Amino acid sequence: MMNAWIVGTMVAVVAGVVGFFVVMRGSAFAADAVPQGAFAGAAGASLIGVSTLVGLSVFALVGALGIGLLGRRGRHDVATALTLVTMLGLGALFLSFTTQYSAEIFELLFGQILGISASEILPVALLGLLCIAAIAVCYRPLLLSSLAPEAGEARGVRAARVELLFLVILAIATSMTLPVVGALLIFSLMIGPPAAARSLTARPGRAMALSVVIAVALTWAAIAASYGTDWPVGFFVGTGGAVCYAGGRLWAVRSAARRRRGTSPIEEVATAGAA
Amino acid sequence: MTGLLHAVFAPGFFASAPVHLALLTGGVAALVSGVVGTFAVLRGQSYAGHALADISVTGGSGSYLIGVSPLLGFAGVGVLAAAVMDMIGIRRPRGRDLATGIVRGAGLGLAALFLFWDTTHTSTTGVAVSVLFGSMFTLSPTVVPLVIACGAAALAIVAVLQRPLLLSSASPDLAAARGIPVRAVGLACLVAIALAVSLAALTIGTILSTALLVGPAATAMRLTRRPGRATVAAALIGVAVTWLGILLAYDSFTWPPRHGGWPVSFFVVALTLAAYVLAQLAGRRPAGRSFAGRGSGGRGSGGRGSGGRAFAGREPAVPPPGPAQPAELGRARAAEFRMER
Numbered sequence: 001m002m003n004a005w006i007v008g009t010m011v012a013v014v015a016g017v018v019g020f021f022v023v024m025r026g027s028a029f030a031a032d033a034v035p036q037g038a039f040a041g042a043a044g045a046s047l048i049g050v051s052t053l054v055g056l057s058v059f060a061l062v063g064a065l066g067i068g069l070l071g072r073r074g075r076h077d078v079a080t081a082l083t084l085v086t087m088l089g090l091g092a093l094f095l096s097f098t099t100q101y102s103a104e105i106f107e108l109l110f111g112q113i114l115g116i117s118a119s120e121i122l123p124v125a126l127l128g129l130l131c132i133a134a135i136a137v138c139y140r141p142l143l144l145s146s147l148a149p150e151a152g153e154a155r156g157v158r159a160a161r162v163e164l165l166f167l168v169i170l171a172i173a174t175s176m177t178l179p180v181v182g183a184l185l186i187f188s189l190m191i192g193p194p195a196a197a198r199s200l201t202a203r204p205g206r207a208m209a210l211s212v213v214i215a216v217a218l219t220w221a222a223i224a225a226s227y228g229t230d231w232p233v234g235f236f237v238g239t240g241g242a243v244c245y246a247g248g249r250l251w252a253v254r255s256a257a258r259r260r261r262g263t264s265p266i267e268e269v270a271t272a273g274a275a
Numbered sequence: 276m277t278g279l280l281h282a283v284f285a286p287g288f289f290a291s292a293p294v295h296l297a298l299l300t301g302g303v304a305a306l307v308s309g310v311v312g313t314f315a316v317l318r319g320q321s322y323a324g325h326a327l328a329d330i331s332v333t334g335g336s337g338s339y340l341i342g343v344s345p346l347l348g349f350a351g352v353g354v355l356a357a358a359v360m361d362m363i364g365i366r367r368p369r370g371r372d373l374a375t376g377i378v379r380g381a382g383l384g385l386a387a388l389f390l391f392w393d394t395t396h397t398s399t400t401g402v403a404v405s406v407l408f409g410s411m412f413t414l415s416p417t418v419v420p421l422v423i424a425c426g427a428a429a430l431a432i433v434a435v436l437q438r439p440l441l442l443s444s445a446s447p448d449l450a451a452a453r454g455i456p457v458r459a460v461g462l463a464c465l466v467a468i469a470l471a472v473s474l475a476a477l478t479i480g481t482i483l484s485t486a487l488l489v490g491p492a493a494t495a496m497r498l499t500r501r502p503g504r505a506t507v508a509a510a511l512i513g514v515a516v517t518w519l520g521i522l523l524a525y526d527s528f529t530w531p532p533r534h535g536g537w538p539v540s541f542f543v544v545a546l547t548l549a550a551y552v553l554a555q556l557a558g559r560r561p562a563g564r565s566f567a568g569r570g571s572g573g574r575g576s577g578g579r580g581s582g583g584r585a586f587a588g589r590e591p592a593v594p595p596p597g598p599a600q601p602a603e604l605g606r607a608r609a610a611e612f613r614m615e616r
Contacts, residue, residue, distance in 0.1 A: 028376035029322040077321040078493045082551060084325070085486040089544030092480070096538045182387075188380030195373055232391045238384020245377045 003116045004223055007124055011177045012189065012219040014128045016212030017135055018173045019190035021166060023198055024146040028191060029077055030067055030167060033084035035174045035186045037063040040091025042178070047094050053123055056178050060171035063087055068164040120179070127176035134169050142166060143204055182234050189215055192241020196248030214244055294525060297539070300422050301517040304474040305487050307426040309513035311433055311471040312492035313506045314464055318444045323360065323465060325485040326375045328472045330356040330382035335476065336389035346421045349476050353469035356382055361462045422474055429470035432463050440464055441502055480540050487513055490547030497554035516546040 022031040038060035045055025063083055070079035135142070145152040145162045153159060177186045197211035222236035315324045331349040338348025356378055363374040433440070443450035443457045451457050468488070475484030495508035520543035527537040 023373060026372055028372040029325070032322070032325070032376060032379070075316070075319070075493070077319055078316060078489055081321040081325060081485050081489040082493065082548060085490065085544050086548050089486070089541045089548075092538045092544075093541040096536075096541075187376065188384065191373065191376045191380060195377065232387040234387035235384045235391075238380045238382075238387065240384075242377050242381035242384075 001227070003118055003121060005220070007116050007121055008219045008223050009216055010124055010128045012215040013212050014131050014173050015177060015186065015189040016193055016215035017132060017208060018170060019194035019215070020197070020204075020208045020211045021135070021142055021146060022170070022190050023194040024143070024204075025166065027166070027170075028187075029080045030064075031170060031190050032187045033067065033080050034060055034063050034167070034170050035178055037084050037087030037091075038171070038174050038178055040087045040094065043091050043094040043098065047098050052179060053175060056175040057171070059087060060174045060178075061168065064167035064171040065164070068160075068167045071163075072160055116179070124176045127172055131169055131173045131176070134165075134172070138162070138165060147204075188234075188238045188241035189219070192244045193218060196244040199245075199248030199252035218244065291525075294521065296416060296419070297521050298518060299419065300474075301521055301539075302514050303422055303426045304471075304484075305491070305513035305517040306510045307429050307471045308475050308484070308487035309491045309495075309510035310506050311429055311467050312488040312490075312513075313495065313502065313509045314433060314440055314444070315468050315488055316492040316496060317441070317502070318461075318464065320465070320468065321485070321489045322372055323357075323375050324468050324472055324488045326360075326379035326382075327353050327356055327465075327469045328476050328484045328488075329379055330386075331469075331473050331476050333382045333386040333389060334473070336386050336393055339393050340389055344418065344421060346418055346425065346473065349473035350425055350470060352382070353473045354466055357465035357469040358462070361458070361465055425470045425474055429467045429474075432467040432470075436460055436463055486540075486544045486547050487517070490544075490551055491516065494547075494551045494554045497551070498557070512550055516550060517543055519546055 019031070022028060038056045041055035041057075041059025042052045043055075044059070045052050066083040066086075067076075067080050070083060141152070141157045141162055142165075144155065145157050145159050149159050152162070173190075174186060177189070193214035194207070194211040196214055197207045201207050201210055218237065218240045222233050222240060225231075225236045226233040312324070315321060331353045334348035334350070334352030335345045336348075337352070338345045360375055360378050363378070439450065439455045439460050440463075442453070443455055443460050447457050450460075472484050472488060475487045491509040491513035492505070494512050495505040498508055499505050520539050523542040524536055524539040527542075
């Protein structure tokens with residue numbers, strides 16, 4: 001149980017930070033596709049008998065690079081969809097080769113945080129630190145190219161390169177979070193809390209901090225609820241993320257109605273994106 | 276000669292009833308997905324299509340729980356989710372993806388719960404696999420009328436709304452100026468996508484139904500710039516890919532490493548990808564290259580917004596309505612299709 005709290009907290013912090021950029025950049029599809037595709041890597045790893053984390057990382061990286069490179073030529077959402085589908089097709093093939101039971105597949109897809117062991121904490125912590133460090137180093141270019149790509153280009157921030165870098169960070173975050181909350185629901189943790197935070201505040205730094213706080217609170221509540229009811233964690237994280245977002249939107253609408261004037265540019269971007 | 280025939284079509288392929296059923300339902304699903312997928316790709320809604328497929332897991336797993344036909348669950352929840360996505364009502368591509376994601380997250384949370392109940396309260400342990408990866412060879416013949424009805428409904432929506440859909444995809448502002456209810460048309464398109472996706476979800480599995488929706492349509496758009504031709508080409512490619520996939524899967528029963536056969540989903544996806552890559556290689560012409568720079572800015576969908584704004588500037592001079600295709604529409608289509616390259 002202690003392990004679940006520790007790992008859950010680390011995952012929530014990383015998801016809150018990375019998710020902030022996912023929301024700012026509008027790359028929800030990529031944030032969705034990388035974890036789901038990486039799930040196939042776990043199936044492949046169990047087939048050849050290496051650690052699941054290795055399989056996840058390899059597939060997450062390949063997926064991120066595939067999305068980034070294919071997306072340069074042609075449409076981005078099509079490239080993402082095709083990359084995802086290819087990885088999942090491989091996953092289906094791997095699964096048909098192994099004799100694993102559906103319970104384990106269910107676990108990989110929907111997560112099993114309560115069953116995490118102490119030896120799994122260290123790799124997750126290292127990958128999490130790597131992620132946060134990468135974000136810290138590239139904070140300004142990432143933010144600039146997310147908010148104003150044209151201004152970023154003018155200052156010499158190469159949008160395509162930043163995009164690729166961001167996808168790689170996303171891949172690292174994915175491989176650490178996947179065994180914990182599961183492939184299909186990492187995404188809720190990366191989208192719900194940051195989206196809510198962005199509705200609540202206009203400043204990037206504050207929004208990121210708030211996003212981390214909401215993500216951690218959501219994860220803790222989900223673990224406690226899951227422990228109490230024995231229902232899957234994914235259910236509480238998924239629906240909780242949507243509730244956070246709905247709450248954030250409501251608050252944003254009400255506060256926007258309260259003060260019609262004096263909005264800062266970023267808030268305008270935020271509300272325009274949400275409207 | 277017979278030896279060659281047997282090498283291609285493993286003995287029993289044409290006599291097996293499950294194969295007939297798989298060919299029929301798979302063909303219908305591929306046809307409908309190809310046609311609807313053209314519009315999904317055109318409108319930049321590949322993600323919505325994928326999310327709706329994922330969300331229909333909720334319907335699929337829920338239907339096992341209360342004991343109704345999975346297709347009914349798939350389609351019902353899919354249409355409901357499409358309505359919710361539209362209700363959140365996010366127009367700009369960036370925010371739209373976010374809304375799609377939120378709905379998807381909530382839907383999957385419920386799916387996790389339903390699947391959990393499926394596996395614990397009833398003894399149907401294979402549900403997770405069957406819902407996610409499909410069960411083409413184990414379909415029951417009773418689903419055929421439902422499959423055809425859903426497919427026909429999706430096709431009818433697209434056929435009736437073809438013109439307004441194309442115009443509102445290319446330039447929402449121009450469409451609005453012409454009195455087209457852009458929002459209602461968008462919702463109808465989402466419903467059509469949801470129906471098509473639930474069909475594909477039933478045949479090649481929820482996750483991989485994205486392949487039939489996006490793959491053939493994207494391939495067709497590499498081959499031709501005209502929406503009509505692209506629709507037909509996408510349907511043909513989809514059906515060809517699905518049937519070939521079924522054939523290969525049937526043949527693979529004798530392949531290594533295990534005598535259980537390779538999954539249909541794998542073959543369909545591999546063939547789809549191969550078709551896309553081939554089309555990309557074939558379609559790389561000098562004319563398309565000049566636009567590559569525009570599309571390479573990272574987000575393809577961003578370009579559409581600026582295109583729409585360009586038309587909005589010209590909008591006050593309302594073009595005279597007439598039976599002939601207006602020049603704007605032609606230009607809008609051309610601009611839209613050039614964006615693909």
